[in-house]
Amino acid sequence: MSGTITLNGETTPLTDGGVIAILRDLEIDPAARGLAVAVNGAVVPRAQWSEIALRDGDAVEVVMLFAGG
Amino acid sequence: MPDKLKIADQSFESRLLLGTSGYPNRQVMLDALAAGGAELVTVSVRRISLEGYAESMVDLLGGDYRLLPNTAGCATVRDAVLTAQLAREALDTNWIKLALPGDRETLYPDSAQLVEAAEALVKDGFVVLPYCNDDPIVCQKLADVGCAAVMPLGAPIGSGMGICNPYNIGLICARSPVPVILDAGVGTASDAALAMELGCAAVLLNTAVAKAQDPVRMAAAMRHAVEAGYLARHAGRIPKRAYAEASSPQLGLIGT
Numbered sequence: 001m002s003g004t005i006t007l008n009g010e011t012t013p014l015t016d017g018g019v020i021a022i023l024r025d026l027e028i029d030p031a032a033r034g035l036a037v038a039v040n041g042a043v044v045p046r047a048q049w050s051e052i053a054l055r056d057g058d059a060v061e062v063v064m065l066f067a068g069g
Numbered sequence: 070m071p072d073k074l075k076i077a078d079q080s081f082e083s084r085l086l087l088g089t090s091g092y093p094n095r096q097v098m099l100d101a102l103a104a105g106g107a108e109l110v111t112v113s114v115r116r117i118s119l120e121g122y123a124e125s126m127v128d129l130l131g132g133d134y135r136l137l138p139n140t141a142g143c144a145t146v147r148d149a150v151l152t153a154q155l156a157r158e159a160l161d162t163n164w165i166k167l168a169l170p171g172d173r174e175t176l177y178p179d180s181a182q183l184v185e186a187a188e189a190l191v192k193d194g195f196v197v198l199p200y201c202n203d204d205p206i207v208c209q210k211l212a213d214v215g216c217a218a219v220m221p222l223g224a225p226i227g228s229g230m231g232i233c234n235p236y237n238i239g240l241i242c243a244r245s246p247v248p249v250i251l252d253a254g255v256g257t258a259s260d261a262a263l264a265m266e267l268g269c270a271a272v273l274l275n276t277a278v279a280k281a282q283d284p285v286r287m288a289a290a291m292r293h294a295v296e297a298g299y300l301a302r303h304a305g306r307i308p309k310r311a312y313a314e315a316s317s318p319q320l321g322l323i324g325t
Binding site (some may be wrong): 036043045061 | 152
């Protein structure tokens with residue numbers, strides 16, 4: 001698989017394994033609470049993380065909850 | 070407190086909402102939230118670090134508090150809506166504190182975008198609590214599009230200036246069909262008490278506690294202030310007079 005994605009604003013090589021692989025690469029347990037993922041501006045529900053295929057040029061956002069006011 | 074705070078279909082014992090940012094350390098934050106008696110606490114939605122995993126606020130606070138995610142920092146309707154949708158996915162809540170600052174210097178809400186984003190989020194099934202200007206017309210528009218509360222500022226975020234226009238806050242409270250939560254500007258306990266005396270249903274604050282010399286003690290002060298202000302509001306204060314009116318009997322004075 002070739003190409004790149006934009007992961008949280010940074011260009012990253014596109015790899016097999018989709019969202020789950022991205023989380024594992026970041027040493028994040030995909031089952032951890034409080035995570036959310038969007039691809040190209042649309043939220044991907046957790047149940048679809050293992051199904052959705054990423055393509056060259058996709059913009060992926062992985063967020064969690066931090067302190068806030 | 071004689072009555073519970075009601076927002077949408079939920080009831081709360083506490084009328085003090087606290088932010089979770091800027092405390093000296095995690096333990097002080099936990100102690101301050103407990104001392105303040107808050108049930109609703111605000112959190113932000115941010116990209117995870119690509120360098121490593123940070124501590125999740127869900128794991129830290131999710132068991133003891135209801136987390137209210139915000140859209141702070143979003144500059145466009147599109148970003149705010151996506152952030153709210155991500156928060157809904159991450160937290161399994163459809164409640165959102167909608168914040169859309171117009172610029173990074175003043176952090177004043179962008180009222181035009183705020184109303185547009187609020188309407189979009191209400192239509193998407195969110196319970197929207199918008200951080201807004203102390204403007205009765207904007208507050209009315211936000212209520213009209215279906216917001217569950219309005220959250221006007223007392224003064225700019227983090228300024229500690231108190232309630233700069235108490236007449237506007239009072240007017241908003243008198244006219245609003247939804248609960249009014251004073252959000253931003255509180256510097257000390259008397260500001261929180263004044264908000265409640267003006268008719269606010271609750272107060273949301275962060276910096277006044279987090280940056281106090283003793284955050285835990287200030288959180289307790291805010292809790293008491295909110296309760297005192299609420300009681301005073303509903304006790305019905307005396308009218309102000311320009312001149313004295315003796316409180317002791319005027320008959321039977323020695324020497325008359």
